[in-house]
Amino acid sequence: MNTRGTTETIHDQIVALLPRLRRFARNLTRSPSDADDVVQIAVERALVKLEQWRSDARLDSWMFKIVRNAWIDEVRSRGRRDKIFLAEEAGENVGESSIDRETDLMSVQSAMARLPEDQRVAVSLVLVEGLPYKEAADVLDIPIGTLTSRLARAREALQAMLEPEGKRR
Amino acid sequence: MTISDETLMAFADEELDAATRAAVEAAMRADPEIERRVAQHRAMRARLQSAYAPELDEALPERLLATARGARPASSVRPMRKPAARLRWQPLLSMAASLVIGVGLGYVVQRHSSSVLTKGSDGRLVASGALAKALSNQLGSERIPSAPVHIGLSFMAKSGDYCRTFMMTGAASPAGVACRRADDWQIRVLAQPSDDVPGDESAAAYRTAGSTLSPVILDTVQQQIAGEPLDQNGEIAARQQGWQSSHR
Numbered sequence: 001m002n003t004r005g006t007t008e009t010i011h012d013q014i015v016a017l018l019p020r021l022r023r024f025a026r027n028l029t030r031s032p033s034d035a036d037d038v039v040q041i042a043v044e045r046a047l048v049k050l051e052q053w054r055s056d057a058r059l060d061s062w063m064f065k066i067v068r069n070a071w072i073d074e075v076r077s078r079g080r081r082d083k084i085f086l087a088e089e090a091g092e093n094v095g096e097s098s099i100d101r102e103t104d105l106m107s108v109q110s111a112m113a114r115l116p117e118d119q120r121v122a123v124s125l126v127l128v129e130g131l132p133y134k135e136a137a138d139v140l141d142i143p144i145g146t147l148t149s150r151l152a153r154a155r156e157a158l159q160a161m162l163e164p165e166g167k168r169r
Numbered sequence: 170m171t172i173s174d175e176t177l178m179a180f181a182d183e184e185l186d187a188a189t190r191a192a193v194e195a196a197m198r199a200d201p202e203i204e205r206r207v208a209q210h211r212a213m214r215a216r217l218q219s220a221y222a223p224e225l226d227e228a229l230p231e232r233l234l235a236t237a238r239g240a241r242p243a244s245s246v247r248p249m250r251k252p253a254a255r256l257r258w259q260p261l262l263s264m265a266a267s268l269v270i271g272v273g274l275g276y277v278v279q280r281h282s283s284s285v286l287t288k289g290s291d292g293r294l295v296a297s298g299a300l301a302k303a304l305s306n307q308l309g310s311e312r313i314p315s316a317p318v319h320i321g322l323s324f325m326a327k328s329g330d331y332c333r334t335f336m337m338t339g340a341a342s343p344a345g346v347a348c349r350r351a352d353d354w355q356i357r358v359l360a361q362p363s364d365d366v367p368g369d370e371s372a373a374a375y376r377t378a379g380s381t382l383s384p385v386i387l388d389t390v391q392q393q394i395a396g397e398p399l400d401q402n403g404e405i406a407a408r409q410q411g412w413q414s415s416h417r
Binding site (some may be wrong): 014018019022023028036039040043044047054070108123126127128133148149151152155156159 | 178181
């Protein structure tokens with residue numbers, strides 16, 4: 001059990017993590033408003049079970065995992081809400097239409113949005129959030145070999161989308 | 170020597186042990202193509218990081234900050250997930266609407282609640298007395314210390330019924346979820362604080378959180394809810410209709 005002082009420090013640490021949690025959740029959900037919902041749920045859950053966090057473990061990895069679980073639970077339990085909200089939020093999504101001819105940054109995000117979820121999440125954790133492979137594999141509950149092969153496939157796909165000419169010799 | 174692309178990727182990500190790293194470095198010196206592929210992996214990493222860096226500077230929504238700081242969430246913001254489910258509860262019953270009422274429930278009904286829970290004509294458990302009255306009239310935002318029942322969340326269930334979470338006040342009093350069907354409040358789930366569980370000494374430490382929702386109730390809400398919980402205006406509107414859903 002954490003002491004009071006430790007708990008307060010952890011509140012500060014979680015506040016400091018919010019921008020990254022949010023960024024990760026956006027890559028996960030591909031919807032800014034879903035992402036904020038998921039982060040909120042995840043932070044609430046994390047605070048409830050803070051005592052399960054081992055202080056020798058990375059707080060960011062632990063929180064990323066809770067974010068991902070919150071998203072999975074939400075998808076399963078949302079049901080009707082999904083259908084109602086997807087239409088409204090279509091404009092906000094980093095979708096397929098608003099891309100191309102845009103800036104370089106836009107095309108990175110749109111290329112990411114086209115990856116299958118498991119690849120997108122692997123890229124997001126390792127390349128965007130900077131987690132070591134081992135940490136990312138733990139977040140996703142997969143063996144490290146699975147993580148690296150997803151990562152390799154994702155990079156290949158991104159390369160092909162972002163720099164199709166890069167393949168030429 | 171041939172080096173797989175995954176190894177080159179791991180090299181670019183600085184994930185290799187010293188020996189493999191040295192082998193890749195030697196291969197890069199010997200083969201410009203390998204060097205080019207490593208550079209490509211590094212460039213991709215840098216490109217992703219710079220593409221996503223600006224998101225870290227965006228202003229954060231106040232509700233996220235408040236939650237992270239440990240403030241109680243505003244009642245309009247997903248109260249069903251408030252981080253206060255520490256009270257240990259023993260689920261006595263988690264029944265689908267049509268399940269037969271079991272022995273354990275009869276025990277609870279007799280022991281604590283015979284005046285507020287009765288069997289309906291079809292054998293299902295329904296609220297009566299003060300509980301039925303509170304479910305029909307009390308708003309979730311009302312916290313009357315002397316009231317025998319506290320109402321938590323109100324929501325529209327996927328079945329199209331209005332449902333509300335409740336908690337009887339007093340020690341070891343049950344809490345649950347009730348849904349409006351015709352003129353009855355049917356009990357969907359009933360749970361009891363774990364004060365009575367022998368050997369669970371940790372329970373006492375959590376007993377202070379008087380008005381929280383138990384995990385079993387939270388789970389029920391999350392499984393059954395359609396959309397968001399009702400806010401106060403939604404509750405008032407539903408009450409005016411006698412909790413009869415217009416969606417059915």
